[in-house]
Amino acid sequence: MLSHDDPAPDLSLRTLDDAPWSPPEGRLPQLLVFVETDCPTCRLTLPYLNRLAGALGEDADRVVLISQDSAEETRALVERYEITFPVLLDDGLEASRAFDPPSVPALFLVDAAGLIERAHVGFHKADLNETAARLLMGSGHEPRPIADPHDGAPESKPGCSSRHLSSTVGSSETTVAPEPIDLLPGRGARASRIDVPEGEDLYEYCMRMGVSPFLPVVPPTAERVDAFVDATGQPPDRVVGLVPPCYGPATIEKIAANAVMAGCRPEYMQVLVPVVRAACDERFNLHGVQATTNSATPLVILSGPAAARLGFASGAGVFGNVARANSTVGRALQLVMANLGGALPGEIDMATLGNPGRFSYCIAENHDESPWEPHHVELGFGVGESTVTLFAATGMMEVSEHTARTGEGVLRTIAATLSVVWSWRRCGRVDAIVVVCPEHAATLAADGFTKRDARDFLFEHSGVPVWAFEHEGTEGTQNVGTYVEVEIYGQPHYRKFDDPSQIRLIVAGGTAGKFSAVLGGWLAGPKGSQGVTYPIGKESA
Amino acid sequence: MTTLVNPLDERGASAGPPAPRLDSLGGKTLALLDISKPGGSHFLDRLEEILTERHGVARVVRVTKPTYTKPAPSSLVEKLAFVDGVIEALAD
Numbered sequence: 001m002l003s004h005d006d007p008a009p010d011l012s013l014r015t016l017d018d019a020p021w022s023p024p025e026g027r028l029p030q031l032l033v034f035v036e037t038d039c040p041t042c043r044l045t046l047p048y049l050n051r052l053a054g055a056l057g058e059d060a061d062r063v064v065l066i067s068q069d070s071a072e073e074t075r076a077l078v079e080r081y082e083i084t085f086p087v088l089l090d091d092g093l094e095a096s097r098a099f100d101p102p103s104v105p106a107l108f109l110v111d112a113a114g115l116i117e118r119a120h121v122g123f124h125k126a127d128l129n130e131t132a133a134r135l136l137m138g139s140g141h142e143p144r145p146i147a148d149p150h151d152g153a154p155e156s157k158p159g160c161s162s163r164h165l166s167s168t169v170g171s172s173e174t175t176v177a178p179e180p181i182d183l184l185p186g187r188g189a190r191a192s193r194i195d196v197p198e199g200e201d202l203y204e205y206c207m208r209m210g211v212s213p214f215l216p217v218v219p220p221t222a223e224r225v226d227a228f229v230d231a232t233g234q235p236p237d238r239v240v241g242l243v244p245p246c247y248g249p250a251t252i253e254k255i256a257a258n259a260v261m262a263g264c265r266p267e268y269m270q271v272l273v274p275v276v277r278a279a280c281d282e283r284f285n286l287h288g289v290q291a292t293t294n295s296a297t298p299l300v301i302l303s304g305p306a307a308a309r310l311g312f313a314s315g316a317g318v319f320g321n322v323a324r325a326n327s328t329v330g331r332a333l334q335l336v337m338a339n340l341g342g343a344l345p346g347e348i349d350m351a352t353l354g355n356p357g358r359f360s361y362c363i364a365e366n367h368d369e370s371p372w373e374p375h376h377v378e379l380g381f382g383v384g385e386s387t388v389t390l391f392a393a394t395g396m397m398e399v400s401e402h403t404a405r406t407g408e409g410v411l412r413t414i415a416a417t418l419s420v421v422w423s424w425r426r427c428g429r430v431d432a433i434v435v436v437c438p439e440h441a442a443t444l445a446a447d448g449f450t451k452r453d454a455r456d457f458l459f460e461h462s463g464v465p466v467w468a469f470e471h472e473g474t475e476g477t478q479n480v481g482t483y484v485e486v487e488i489y490g491q492p493h494y495r496k497f498d499d500p501s502q503i504r505l506i507v508a509g510g511t512a513g514k515f516s517a518v519l520g521g522w523l524a525g526p527k528g529s530q531g532v533t534y535p536i537g538k539e540s541a
Numbered sequence: 542m543t544t545l546v547n548p549l550d551e552r553g554a555s556a557g558p559p560a561p562r563l564d565s566l567g568g569k570t571l572a573l574l575d576i577s578k579p580g581g582s583h584f585l586d587r588l589e590e591i592l593t594e595r596h597g598v599a600r601v602v603r604v605t606k607p608t609y610t611k612p613a614p615s616s617l618v619e620k621l622a623f624v625d626g627v628i629e630a631l632a633d
Contacts, residue, residue, distance in 0.1 A: 158616070194545040202543060211548050225546040248550030257548035288610030340550050478579045527608035 001101045003119050008032075008110040009098040013088040016071055016078070021088055027062060028114065029138040031131065034066045034096055034106040034162065037073040038180040041123045041159040042105045046081040047186065051146040052132045053085040059139045060085045068096055068104065068163040096164040103159040107131055112138065123157040125149060150274075150534050152241050153184045154282040188239045188249035191257060193222060206261070211339055215331075215359065217261035228256035231266035232273060240273055241280025244287035246342030250276050254340055255332075262332035267310060268325060271388060274534035275300055275333050278390040283530040289392045289522060290343035295355040296522035296529070298337075299393035299433065300330055300362040301506060303376035304386025306536045307364035314364035316510030318435075319396060319517075330360030355395055363508050369438035370507035371445030378451070379533050386536040391433055391504070392522040392529040394421075399516045401440065407447030410440045411454060414516055415461040418503065419496050421520030425468055425476025427483045427494045431502035431524035431531070434458065435517040437509040451505055459500040460486075463493030498524075504531070567597035569625040576609040581630045588628065 002008070011032075013021050023030060033049060035042035053060040063085040067074040071089055078087055090096050099108060103121045109131050111117040117134065120127045125147035133143035149155070196205050202219040211217055218224075229236045229252055236253035243250050252273070259272050279286050279298060289296055302312050313323035321327055343349040355361075365374055376387040397420075401413040414434055422430045436444070436454075444454055469480050483494035497503060502524055509515070522529045563569060573589060575581045585603065592598040602624055606613050609631070621627050 158614070160615070161619075189551065192547040192551060194547055196543045196545060198542055202545075206545075209549070219543070220546045220548050222544040222546055243550075246550065248552065253546065254548060254550075257546045260546075261548060285610055287612065292610070335548070339548050342550060523610055528610050 001106070001119060001121070002099050002108065002116050004116060006116045008108065008114055008116055009095070011088075011095055013066065013090060013095060016075055016087055016089065018071070021086070028110060028112045029062065029117065029135055030110045031063045031135050032066060032099070032108045032110065033064065034068060034090070034099065034101055034104050034108075035077075036104050036160055036163060037067060037069040037077045039104055039160040040181040040183045041157045043077075043081070043180065044153060044157060044183045045105045045123050045128070046077075046083065048128055048132075048146050050082065050084055052135070055132070055136060055144055055146065056139060056141060059141070062135060062139055064088060066090050066095055068093060093164040096162055100164070101162050102165065104162050105159055106162065109134060122159040123154070125153070125155050150277070150538065151184075152277040152280060157183065184242070185239045185249065187235070187237045188251040188254075190237050191225075191251070191253045211261060212335060213344070217335070218263050220257040220260040224260045225253065225256045228259055228264070228266045228269055229253055232256075232269045234273075240276050243276070243280055243336060243341035244285075245290050245348055248340035248342060250280065250336060250340050255336060258335040258339055259328075259332045262335055263324065263328040264332050265324070265328075268329050268332075270537055271302065271306070271310065271312075271325075271329055272332055274536055274538075275329065275388050275390065276336055278388060278532045278534045279333060279337065281390075281532045281534075283526070284390055284392070284532045285529045286337070286341065289529055290337060290341060290349055292522065293350050293352045294522050295351050295353050295394050296392040297355045297358050297361060298333060298390045299357060299519065300333060301375065301389040301391065301433075302362070302364040302386065302536075303367075303374045303389065304381070304536070305367075305384065306386030308367075312362075312364040314366040314508050315369070316512075318363045318366070318508045318510075326362045326364070327360050330357075330362030333362075334358055334360065355393075357393065357395070361393065363435070363506075365506055366438060366508045369441065369511060371441055372451035372505070372507065375504065375506055376533065381533075381535065387533050388536060389531055389533040391519075391531040393433060393519040394521070395519070396435075397421075397518045397520070399518060400514065401516070402514045404443070407444040407449045407454070408457070410443055410514075410516075411449075411457045412461060414440075414518065415458050417518045418458055418462040419464060421496075421518060423475045425464055425474060426479075427464055427476065427496050428479070428498050429524050429528065430497060431521040432497075432504070433519040433521070434503060434505050435509065435519065436505055436507050437514060437516045438507065438511045439514045440516050441507045455500050455503050455505055458503050459497055461488055462496035462503075463488045464496060466492040466494060469494075563626050566592065566626075568599045570600040570602065570623075571598050572602040572604055572621050572624040572627045574613070574621070574627055574629040575603065575605040576629065576631050577606050578609050578631060585630050588630070 015021050053063050065087045106121045109118040128147045129145045132146045136143045203216050234252045238252050240250045312325040399417045404410045421432050573585045589601045
């Protein structure tokens with residue numbers, strides 16, 4: 001593939017109207033983007049290029065799309081994505097061979113001297129933003145980001161093999177191509193309306209529809225759902241995400257219908273929309289979370305001032321039936337996961353035991369009783385901002401510690417519970433939430449523990465004694481060769497966690513009682529589920 | 542009469558037909574797909590022996606998913622397009 005400082009080859013391409021095209025004089029720098037019409041990653045990229053073209057204004061023709069497919073297929077793509085910048089055909093793939101990208105989308109930023117300034121393939125938000133900034137600046141415009149980290153699209157996505165390298169060129173006529181996948185469609189179908197005959201019991205009717213085989217719901221009447229949609233200020237057919245594992249489109253209207261059924265209030269939609277976006281974030285891997293035999297299910301954690309404003313409980317009884325907002329938002333997510341994601345217990349959801357959190361698993365941080373910075377501030381959000389964090393959590397393990405007089409004493413007890421998450425011999429690729437109750441948090445703060453100090457202490461003191469591996473053939477012993485041996489309390493141990501970041505501290509719960517809790521996660525990291533955080537109230541109309 | 546908004550995924554299920562079955566294993570190229578659970582390779586090692594020694598399979602291609610928690614990436618599926626059959630192994 002051509003790269004930095006290579007001269008860009010001369011292009012002789014044709015437009016969709018079969019007119020010859022060559023780069024107009026004085027139109028450099030220019031961004032050339034090679035795409036295939038059926039490549040999901042190319043399709044994912046197009047709305048961002050439209051945004052870039054919009055930012056370029058009258059210089060929009062500095063973005064040029066080069067299609068590796070037929071005029072007919074390309075025309076359909078242009079229409080579907082409302083492409084606003086020049087589109088050319090690489091008939092015969094000569095240009096593709098000259099630039100030689102291994103995959104598409106392939107982006108080549110050609111500078112004013114005709115040299116390639118940047119070249120990258122696939123979808124990467126950081127690369128897109130950098131390339132856009134350089135093109136905008138090089139064309140005399142203010143640089144601005146075109147890819148928002150929280151718009152629901154993945155941070156990165158590999159593309160498809162470039163057509164000029166494919167051995168199947170020319171064979172497409174012999175097979176019926178499936179409908180191309182849209183990884184993040186902008187708009188979806190409107191929900192159908194169901195007229196329920198007079199005399200029907202609405203509650204039983206909903207149960208028969210199969211909308212929630214496990215607990216009765218509030219009937220999603222058109223009036224209620226419309227009010228919820230109106231509360232978002234967004235079009236009803238806007239797609240917030242595709243819900244794994246069956247990837248049903250979660251439109252604003254479908255989320256609203258499920259929110260009504262869960263018993264939400266319309267204003268909870270400002271929380272539920274980012275919750276659904278987070279659930280559909282590839283890093284969270286809802287596909288795996290929903291299909292696994294493990295009991296993990298999304299725990300929703302609210303941070304920031306919006307939680308109290310909307311009535312989310314963060315104090316006494318925070319994991320229980322404590323507030324309408326907690327109970328119904330957690331349940332609405334579970335309904336969205338079942339009704340739009342398609343995973344039902346015993347079918348795709350293969351959890352051996354399940355989890356009571358599947359009725360609702362939603363807490364808020366107790367900022368008033370916390371001596372430390374909130375979780376979202378740790379993650380880089382502003383104090384005045386509010387967020388939702390999703391974490392694939394198994395059940396809650398309570399940690400009673402009523403006799404320790406010191407912060408270290410409290411942490412030693414919590415570390416012992418952390419040491420057994422997943423399975424007591426399993427080390428590495430695990431993560432956990434530690435819910436620190438206000439009394440424990442006060443003891444820690446009084447002893448000078450910052451949040452980071454406390455987390456680091458827990459990391460250093462969570463481990464499995466080496467003697468536990470003497471009995472071979474039990475869970476955790478297969479991977480012992482990869483474990484890190486350290487001394488804990490002067491005894492040889494294997495370290496439980498790979499990194500302190502696998503432990504998150506959240507202050508929540510009532511002011512009476514020295515009960516903290518540990519919630520183990522599912523498989524941690526990029527090969528399992530990663531916790532994700534989305535801002536509340538940042539949705540544009 | 543009350544009107545409800547359909548809260549379900551309304552896309553029709555589109556189950557495709559299964560790939561044609563093999564009439565015999567002799568001379569065929571088979572892929573053994575390890576979903577990368579611990580222990581899967583032991584099972585597949587033995588399966589490979591049985592397939593080649595007893596059933597005359599000409600060639601066995603071994604592929605491994607990067608993680609069992611996610612669908613196979615398309616690059617891996619593309620590799621499987623050129624074999625006669627695939628056996629997927631899940632093991633702990």
